[in-house]
Amino acid sequence: MTTSVHQLDDGAWLSVNDARRINVSDLWWLARHDFCDCEMADFLAEGFVEIGVDHPNIEGRIAGQCIECGESGVTDWLTLGRVVDPDAGTFLGVVPDSVHVPERRRRLASPSE
């Protein structure tokens, strides 16, 4: 089956194949980022702004705030998880409070459907 991903309810969660996978309100550690001046940003996710698929990865840009320095804005692209078995639609989310490296976009953010 094809993978369907989107954000809903004003970016409250990431939906993968109609299951709520990743929520706002988690803290994410960001390294090698230019979101703020902190070496490691302690980033509170407040809303999913854009979601994209770069098979097998699901990626997204998240609005929120670094709770260390207070900078707020939208992150570059973060890997939110991956579809490990596209046929069964199995999704493995990343662990928000491990370290993540945001990246500028490689390709267009058009979810495959």
Next chain:
Amino acid sequence: MPSKVEGWKDDVYGMEVRDHLYRFAEEGWSAIPEDEHDAWFERFKWWGLYHQRKGQESYFMMRIGTPNGRMSPEQLRVIGEIADEYARGPVDNPEFGGAYCDWTTRQSVQLHWIQLQDVPEIFDTLEAHDLSTMQACGDSWRNIVGSPVAGRDAKEHIDAWPVIKNLNDTFKGDEEHANLPRKWKVAVTGDTRGSGQAEINDLGFEPATKEIDGEEVAGFNVVVGGGLSRKEPRFARDIDVFVTEQEVPDVAGGLSTLFRDHGDRDDRFNARIKFLVDEWGPQKLRRVLQEDYVDFELRSAGEDLRDQYTYNSGRNDETGDYVGVHEQKDGDYFVGLSVLVGRMGAEDVIELADLAEEYGSEMVGLTQRQNIIVADIAEEDLDDFLDEDLLEYYSPDPHPFLRGSIACTGTEFCSLSIVETKNRMVRYGRWLKDNVALPDGIDDFHVHLSGCTASCAQPQIADISLRGMKTRKDGEPVEAFDIGLGGGLGENPQFADWVEMRVAADEVPGYIRNLLEIYDERSEDDESFREFIARHDEDDLNGLAEPEETSYDDPYMGNTKMTWYPYAEETDMDAAPTPSPADD
């Protein structure tokens, strides 16, 4: 490209969603195809059903839209009975018990833990009593707000109830207006208190007068594009139009159609009409309205009555919030009761309905400050009514810290939330009442607590604005708030300045205490708290008072959003008893 939600709405939306709801209710939760959950939950909103957050799958929040917040005692009882029978979850709330109703900041009713299989029965009961959940959520005309005591209140410019009733009957259920780019919130203020809070709605009618053919005519000025959500608060903008009562539907319909045609359907974040007003400016909006959407000549705006506004205005001389005993035009009295954070146990709701009926009341009303009014109490019965036991808790003369507290839904049920809200606000209110001496000059003190930037509790227009955040304490993430000061409506509406960021939730009461001590020392003459804050610029406000730990104890410091339900014995997501087996 239209957003995905627009695609779902193109397939099925509006009235027809009801048939599907009934089908799913019949066949059970598992009949909703798994790969269509998101689409159906989006559509259900049009019928007032909002899927609760992660961990609470198969349970819904149900919103009942009560225009102007008005109900008969009979209708109130029916709502209490429905809550008692159907709005019970797997676990009780430690402050509010097993079944309760929420009175919302838009004068609606919210019930939680509703299951699909019960929806047809609930709808039957509601509709038999002229109540409905139609368009209570979703992308169309939401509950129309205004003064519940319109027609009774002595402080009145125009009785706005017939105007609101007419708008409600005309536009709710009208297919032409059923599928808008986003929510459409309308307020009609007919009183001189400013209680409709039109400033923060998509479309507002504000009381005004205008000289027409040499005669003073009472009517409304039209304001468009208010809203508080995200970090983009806007006051509705004056589009320089005065309307008479009779012209309200044409202009409201014209603007709703304009929004339908011109609102952004590609990007839901940019869809509210406030962004269209940003882009066009009020002049262009007025021009397009005139040219394409109304067929009579629009008049320029009239004289407003803002200098009389008292509702949520931060004035010291008068509190316009309806709490307390007020004489009606007809010589009877209405009594406004304070409902802390707007939540009332189902049994209490039923008891209040019985009381209201017993005392001959024909109307109970919900206010935007999450309180409830009982109208039509005869003068000779007033003392007896005020002596009723129920009014000890739901008081017409509450302590200002309890009277002024508003809180949204928060992590208990809401997906967007960052922090626990209602139970915490109850604890804040009680602690403040027991531990903080009220400075002279404060009879009314507004603390509005919202769990996230969506701002359902209207945090930006309060004396103390609290918006859910996180911080670290000893390295551990804890729930926190950004604190704002100086917001309010009234003659000169003002959004709060955010002055203390990421204050741990258990240090907020200490901050408020310290700030009030400073106000007490430094306020001049009979300066209200809001005036005191307004006299300082943002730099002075930063650090004016210190957050501090106190004897206040906060049981919700950890990440309540990680739980399936914050007050369960076993809070782990994996322990969630959802989806409910009863539904399959």
